[in-house]
Amino acid sequence: PFHSKLINVGDRDATYVLDGLLYHESDLAIQEHYTDTAGFTDHLFALMHLLGYRFAPRIRNIGDTRLYIPANNAELSTLTPLIGGTINTQTITAHWDEILRLATSIKT
Incomplete structure (x- = not known):
C-alpha cells in the first residue's frame, strides 16, 4: 500500500x-x-x-447502474442497455473555470 x-x-x-x-x-x-x-x-x-x-x-x-455519455454516439450501441442519457455539456461549459479552480485547489 x-x-x-x-x-x-x-x-x-x-x-x-x-x-x-x-x-x-x-x-x-x-x-x-x-x-x-x-x-x-x-x-x-x-x-x-x-x-x-x-x-x-x-x-x-x-x-443496475446507468451511464451518461457526452452525446448520442452510434459507436456505443452495445452499451445501450446501460446508458441512462446524455451529459449536459452546456452546464459544464458554463462552469468550466470553477471546475478547473476546484481541481487545482485540490491538487495544491
Missing part, C-alpha cells in the same frame, strides 16, 4: 481516494487507480480525469 487511513464504516471510500493519491509520502508515480464500489462517485470520475489519473473502479451490480 502507498497510503492507508482508518475511516468510519459509514463513510464512502471515494471521499478519501484523492487524499491517498495526492498526499502519499512515497516515491511512486501513480497513474492508474482501482477501487471497489464504495470507492467511486460521479464527481470522483471527473476529478480523476482532470488530475491526470486513469480511474478504474470495480462497480458492483453495474447492470
